[in-house]
Amino acid sequence: MRGLCYFFLSILTQVSSSTFKVTGLFGHNVTLPCGYDTQTHGVLSLCWGRGKVPSSKCSNTILSSEDGAVVFRQSPRYQLLGRVKDGDVSLTILNSQWADAGEYGCRVEIPGWFNDQKVNIHLVMEEAPAEQPVTEDWTLTSHGTQETTSSPKTVEAEHPTFNFRAITTTEEKFKAFLGAGHVGRMAAIFFVTIIIILFFIFRKRFLLRRALQHLYTSAAENIYESAPVPE
Numbered sequence: 001m002r003g004l005c006y007f008f009l010s011i012l013t014q015v016s017s018s019t020f021k022v023t024g025l026f027g028h029n030v031t032l033p034c035g036y037d038t039q040t041h042g043v044l045s046l047c048w049g050r051g052k053v054p055s056s057k058c059s060n061t062i063l064s065s066e067d068g069a070v071v072f073r074q075s076p077r078y079q080l081l082g083r084v085k086d087g088d089v090s091l092t093i094l095n096s097q098w099a100d101a102g103e104y105g106c107r108v109e110i111p112g113w114f115n116d117q118k119v120n121i122h123l124v125m126e127e128a129p130a131e132q133p134v135t136e137d138w139t140l141t142s143h144g145t146q147e148t149t150s151s152p153k154t155v156e157a158e159h160p161t162f163n164f165r166a167i168t169t170t171e172e173k174f175k176a177f178l179g180a181g182h183v184g185r186m187a188a189i190f191f192v193t194i195i196i197i198l199f200f201i202f203r204k205r206f207l208l209r210r211a212l213q214h215l216y217t218s219a220a221e222n223i224y225e226s227a228p229v230p231e
Contacts, residue, residue, distance in 0.1 A: 019120045025128040030096045031081075034106035034119045038087040043068045046108045048078070048091045053105035053118040063091065101125040 024030030036044065045066045049058030058064070062074040068084045077095060082088030089108065093100055101123050108117040 018118070019122070021122045021124065023124045023126055024093070024096045024100070026098060026125055027095060027128055030093050030100070030123065032091045032093070032104055032106070032121045032123065034089050034091065034108070034121075035082075036087045036089070036108045036110070036117050038085065041110055043085060044108055044110060046089050046106065049105050049107075051103050051105060052120045053107050058105055058107050065089065096125065098125050 020033065022030065022032055032048075034046075034048075038044075045064070047058035047061050047064040049061045051059040053059070061072065063070065063078045063080070064072040065080065065084065070080060077093055079092045079094060080089055081092045082090045089106065091104070091106065104121045104123060106119040106121070110116055
């Protein structure tokens with residue numbers, strides 16, 4: 001009977017837990033996700049620990065919170081930067097190091113039997129990519145002038161930004177040429193080209209018609225000259 005109770009207890013424990021894998025970059029901030037529905041349960045107590053979530057509380061607790069306020073923090077590098085009042089209790093590790101890799105557990109204490117929400121996370125640390133050289137972007141403004149901007153050297157893992165590069169390909173140069181300052185010029189070139197093509201078409205037709213008229217006139221004169229003169 002006791003074994004059967006442990007069996008059902010293990011099933012309930014597995015149902016209320018989740019496991020994720022997160023990759024962090026050395027020297028950058030890394031965020032481990034965890035959250036719950038505050039509209040249903042209100043603001044609850046929670047804890048973060050090093051290691052998987054045990055049957056109660058957290059193992060090797062590194063941070064705990066009650067009623068939305070942090071009551072224990074093992075290191076200032078452990079922060080709750082999300083909207084805790086809205087249920088975002090994700091743990092952010094500032095300036096992550098190689099030693100931060102490993103298992104983490106988040107427990108949200110939901111009232112009732114076997115209701116606690118448990119999230120287990122395996123953090124993998126990787127080397128941050130090499131710094132990218134600063135590149136300049138040339139863009140056309142509405143006044144026909146050029147502006148230059150510099151792209152950042154590095155990209156933060158938690159707040160990705162777009163790295164821009166100089167316009168070097170033929171397609172990008174063509175797109176830049178089609179800016180606001182060149183639309184009118186392109187339209188003028190297009191219409192002039194159409195006019196030139198139509199001019200040559202009509203000229204060719206005119207010369208052909210003139211040649212045919214001259215041919216008909218010459219043929220008529222030859223017939224008239226070759227006709228016998230009555231006696």
